[in-house]
Amino acid sequence: MTPEPRVIGLGLDRVDGPAKVTGAATYTMDVAVAGLLHAALVRSTFAIGTITSIETAQAAAAPGVVAVFTHHNAPRMKKPSWNLITPPPPVPLQDASVHHYGQYIAMVVAETPQQATAAAALIRVEHKAATASLSLDAPALKARSNPYFLDAKRGDVESALAAADITVDATFSTKANAHNPLGLFSTVAYWEGGRLVVHDSTQNPYLIRDSLAKVFSVSKDKVQVLVPYVGGAFGAGLRLWQHVILTAMAARAVGRPVKTVLTRPQMFTGIGHRPATIQRMRIGALRDGTITAIDHEATSTAAKVANVLYPVTLSTPATYRCDNVRGRDRQVRLDIPSPAHMRGPGEAEGNFALETALDEVAYAIGMDPIDLRMRNYAKVHPQTGLAWSSKALDECYRQGAERFGWADRTPRPRSMRDGHWLVGYGMAGVTYGHFQAKCHASLTVRDDGTVLVRSGATDIGQGTYTVITQVAADGLGLDPANVRFELGDTDLPRAPQAGGSGLATALSNAVRDATVNAIAALLSLASADHASPLHGCSARDVVVAGGRIHRKDDASRSETYGAILTRNGRSELTVQGSSAPSRAETGVLLGSLAVSRMGRAGRRLVEATHAIAPAGAFAAHFVEVRVDPLLGRLRVKRMVSAVDAGQVLNEKLARSQIVGGIVGGIGQALFEEITTDEGSGRVSNATLADYLVPVNADVPDIDVVFVGEPDSDNAVGVKGIGEIGLVGVAAAIGNAVHHATGKRLRSLPFTITELMD
Amino acid sequence: MSFEPPLVRTAVQVNGFERKLEADARLTLLDALRDVIGLTGTKKGCDQGACGACTVLLEGRRVLSCLTLAAQCDGRQVTTIEALAGDDLHPLQAAFIRRDAFQCGFCTSGQIMSAVALLDEGRAGSDDEIREFMSGNLCRCGAYPNIVAAIRDVAGGRNHDA
Numbered sequence: 037m038t039p040e041p042r043v044i045g046l047g048l049d050r051v052d053g054p055a056k057v058t059g060a061a062t063y064t065m066d067v068a069v070a071g072l073l074h075a076a077l078v079r080s081t082f083a084i085g086t087i088t089s090i091e092t093a094q095a096a097a098a099p100g101v102v103a104v105f106t107h108h109n110a111p112r113m114k115k116p117s118w119n120l121i122t123p124p125p126p127v128p129l130q131d132a133s134v135h136h137y138g139q140y141i142a143m144v145v146a147e148t149p150q151q152a153t154a155a156a157a158l159i160r161v162e163h164k165a166a167t168a169s170l171s172l173d174a175p176a177l178k179a180r181s182n183p184y185f186l187d188a189k190r191g192d193v194e195s196a197l198a199a200a201d202i203t204v205d206a207t208f209s210t211k212a213n214a215h216n217p218l219g220l221f222s223t224v225a226y227w228e229g230g231r232l233v234v235h236d237s238t239q240n241p242y243l244i245r246d247s248l249a250k251v252f253s254v255s256k257d258k259v260q261v262l263v264p265y266v267g268g269a270f271g272a273g274l275r276l277w278q279h280v281i282l283t284a285m286a287a288r289a290v291g292r293p294v295k296t297v298l299t300r301p302q303m304f305t306g307i308g309h310r311p312a313t314i315q316r317m318r319i320g321a322l323r324d325g326t327i328t329a330i331d332h333e334a335t336s337t338a339a340k341v342a343n344v345l346y347p348v349t350l351s352t353p354a355t356y357r358c359d360n361v362r363g364r365d366r367q368v369r370l371d372i373p374s375p376a377h378m379r380g381p382g383e384a385e386g387n388f389a390l391e392t393a394l395d396e397v398a399y400a401i402g403m404d405p406i407d408l409r410m411r412n413y414a415k416v417h418p419q420t421g422l423a424w425s426s427k428a429l430d431e432c433y434r435q436g437a438e439r440f441g442w443a444d445r446t447p448r449p450r451s452m453r454d455g456h457w458l459v460g461y462g463m464a465g466v467t468y469g470h471f472q473a474k475c476h477a478s479l480t481v482r483d484d485g486t487v488l489v490r491s492g493a494t495d496i497g498q499g500t501y502t503v504i505t506q507v508a509a510d511g512l513g514l515d516p517a518n519v520r521f522e523l524g525d526t527d528l529p530r531a532p533q534a535g536g537s538g539l540a541t542a543l544s545n546a547v548r549d550a551t552v553n554a555i556a557a558l559l560s561l562a563s564a565d566h567a568s569p570l571h572g573c574s575a576r577d578v579v580v581a582g583g584r585i586h587r588k589d590d591a592s593r594s595e596t597y598g599a600i601l602t603r604n605g606r607s608e609l610t611v612q613g614s615s616a617p618s619r620a621e622t623g624v625l626l627g628s629l630a631v632s633r634m635g636r637a638g639r640r641l642v643e644a645t646h647a648i649a650p651a652g653a654f655a656a657h658f659v660e661v662r663v664d665p666l667l668g669r670l671r672v673k674r675m676v677s678a679v680d681a682g683q684v685l686n687e688k689l690a691r692s693q694i695v696g697g698i699v700g701g702i703g704q705a706l707f708e709e710i711t712t713d714e715g716s717g718r719v720s721n722a723t724l725a726d727y728l729v730p731v732n733a734d735v736p737d738i739d740v741v742f743v744g745e746p747d748s749d750n751a752v753g754v755k756g757i758g759e760i761g762l763v764g765v766a767a768a769i770g771n772a773v774h775h776a777t778g779k780r781l782r783s784l785p786f787t788i789t790e791l792m793d
Numbered sequence: 794m795s796f797e798p799p800l801v802r803t804a805v806q807v808n809g810f811e812r813k814l815e816a817d818a819r820l821t822l823l824d825a826l827r828d829v830i831g832l833t834g835t836k837k838g839c840d841q842g843a844c845g846a847c848t849v850l851l852e853g854r855r856v857l858s859c860l861t862l863a864a865q866c867d868g869r870q871v872t873t874i875e876a877l878a879g880d881d882l883h884p885l886q887a888a889f890i891r892r893d894a895f896q897c898g899f900c901t902s903g904q905i906m907s908a909v910a911l912l913d914e915g916r917a918g919s920d921d922e923i924r925e926f927m928s929g930n931l932c933r934c935g936a937y938p939n940i941v942a943a944i945r946d947v948a949g950g951r952n953h954d955a
């Protein structure tokens with residue numbers, strides 16, 4: 037029997053493609069249920085203070101209005117449970133205090149959306165505002181040091197900087213960005229006798245379920261969260277936001293289903309944003325290119341009322357083989373809506389500073405930027421000294437450079453031209469840490485030979501529907517057409533969030549485990565059965581292919597799953613599967629802390645564990661830009677990205693995911709910045725006409741190549757690739773701009789005035 | 794002041810069927826399609842005319858249905874994503890799947906409707922032209938290069954000097 041080609045990795049079309057191209061896919065805002073009411077939210081127009089009066093009589097009397105809620109009459113609710121990664125903002129409408137611009141202060145529920153919106157405009161609010169702290173450079177702000185307890189150090193940075201041949205000491209800044217998924221975040225909620233059903237735009241249905249159970253004091257099994265499709269999220273869907281609580285609250289109070297669709301301006305204040313940062317990067321190097329010291333200090337913003345785990349310097353100590361490294365985070369709490377994780381949180385900002393400064397080092401010593409990176413290549417995890425589970429960053433540099441034509445680059449700034457356009461080539465590397473959380477799935481084999489896989493995960497566009505279908509088909513030797521994967525429902529087995537580039541690893545391994553368990557269960561039926569050609573076989577003695585279990589010693593003797601079930605009088609068989617992060621994962625985190633706190637003794641302690649360091653993904657981005665020095669115009673002309681993604685689950689979709697990340701990176705580099713009015717904190721560009729995101733004409737052809745081997749830290753060999761496409765793009769573009777113009781841009785987004793001669 | 798908006802009677806031809814509406818004068822074509830007629834394939838990404846997710850064809854031309862009042866469409870033909878496929882997918886729908894021209898899929902209805910009009914307008918002659926004239930349709934997932942490829946495939950099939 038010849039082995040069939042593996043289904044894993046193949047560039048199959050999305051299984052949810054037909055639903056999406058015909059308009060049949062039901063996003064939360066599309067959910068219609070009988071008796072549905074519509075909500076409109078009223079937001080504060082000031083940053084901090086107290087509501088002194090709120091007049092709702094006119095709104096309540098407006099046509100179609102069923103209820104108006106303010107802090108005077110909203111039911112009292114409990115706080116959702118705290119969690120480390122995404123602590124929830126406060127429960128809304130519980131008192132008269134306002135903590136940021138755009139906080140919800142009233143909700144109108146009416147028969148139609150138009151009636152709700154019109155009535156909301158009739159609410160009159162009086163308030164007393166206090167002076168707000170709104171930006172990183174607000175005077176007299178106190179920054180908290182080491183706010184996440186993740187600061188790392190090794191060696192002696194100050195002495196190494198003093199002894200270095202050259203030093204770069206530069207300050208970088210990055211602005212607040214809005215996730216702006218195209219799908220307006222929406223919630224539909226209804227109560228069916230004590231049971232709450234919620235359709236929501238979320239990346240983490242189980243978090244929403246557990247949190248709402250707490251808020252409304254019902255048991256978790258009395259809450260069901262449904263999310264078959266999400267119109268993008270990029271991290272905005274990782275928390276329990278206030279509009280979700282309000283929708284469920286209103287539905288309970290009026291005894292009818294309620295739908296809330298955020299407006300685009302509300303999307304800027306109600307679902308998080310990428311926080312602003314200011315960073316100082318000091319690098320010391322010897323003339324031969326050896327980097328002897330890296331000191332990375334970053335200050336980022338958080339809301340006063342809700343924290344966020346947002347380490348910006350986390351990856352820096354893991355990136356290069358340097359003996360003396362320090363990563364220090366600081367946090368400033370402001371009167372702003374809560375920031376949230378946004379694609380490559382912390383990494384996107386920290387990498388910009390590190391990879392730009394490295395380019396500065398390369399110029400200072402006259403070395404090629406790739407040679408400099410290879411000269412300081414971290415063959416082992418440099419903070420702990422442990423071997424990586426896999427790492428092909430060197431291949432990313434090599435293959436990326438080759439496809440891009442890096443060798444054609446003349447290093448001197450302003451040395452390449454095309455007519456009046458200045459041409460620049462730039463590159464940046466990315467080391468993206470591994471993340472994984474516990475995950476469960478179930479798998480049902482039916483007597484007709486079809487398989488149903490289920491898990492309460494979400495597909496926000498990354499392709500989970502498709503790749504998990506492939507993983508199950510691969511594990512069972514089936515045509516993917518015979519496998520269906522259901523997700524997005526908390527009545528299904530518990531899955532973690534689609535976030536942290538961790539879902540593909542967690543879920544593919546859980547489903548792989550389920551396929552192994554299914555074969556074992558089927559085999560135990562067949563093995564005990566004298567009538568089966570598989571009689572007496574154990575898992576070792578068989579292979580699966582073509583929907584059948586075959587004996588290894590005689591491939592002609594085989595049986596279909598359906599036949600095994602039928603002969604045993606069963607119509608179907610269901611098994612469970614699960615996955616969990618390896619011990620290495622916690623080992624690396626603890627090991628890094630041990631080295632930071634205990635120096636050499638810590639290092640010896642870590643080495644004694646013989647653990648490996650899960651690597652995560654690696655990438656190198658290469659960019660060609662064109663700059664018009666008179667008009668300050670900047671065009672990204674082409675890009676090549678080489679990515680070590682371990683075992684790619686679907687070539688076509690993985691490529692799309694990297695391209696999508698890169699487009700986000702182009703936005704971060706060239707366009708994106710939330711601007712706020714001084715004093716009130718009003719977001720002054722809260723529309724898609726004013727807050728610029730890349731459009732089709734901004735994006736060139738992008739060449740993506742995958743390199744490397746399946747990762748050794750998990751059975752399927754997967755690395756998460758949801759974020760690595762974005763991280764590094766800003767630095768690569770900035771480095772290309774420097775090459776084109778001789779100007780070093782250290783503040784995102786890059787602006788026309790900086791580019792003009 | 795609170796006021797009762799006038800009800801307006803409109804008869805719109807949606808995907809070949811007459812739909813009689815007796816509705817709030819403020820009702821947009823987008824909300825009429827989604828909330829009244831029940832065709833939710835057309836998406837709302839901004840309600841402000843800035844994203845293109847709500848693109849439909851009005852008398853064969855692409856319009857933003859969030860900036861079009863239902864009352865303006867009396868007696869006129871509206872075509873939405875739901876009407877594109879017959880027994881088989883429309884070539885653009887098939888090309889979008891084959892080229893993986895979407896991720897979350899939320900912009901997709903608008904992209905495809907816009908692309909249908911683009912081809913009729915004869916503005917898909919080169920990649921640059923496609924990029925330029927599809928720039929009113931945002932894709933936050935960043936599927937642009939694949940969107941261009943999908944449209945190029947179909948345009949190339951129609952017009953060989955494309």
Ligand code: FES
Nearest residue numbers: 840843844845859
């Ligand atoms: S919803 Fe009409 S353009 Fe955005």
Ligand code: FES
Nearest residue numbers: 896898932933934
């Ligand atoms: S596919 Fe998500 S916005 Fe285009």
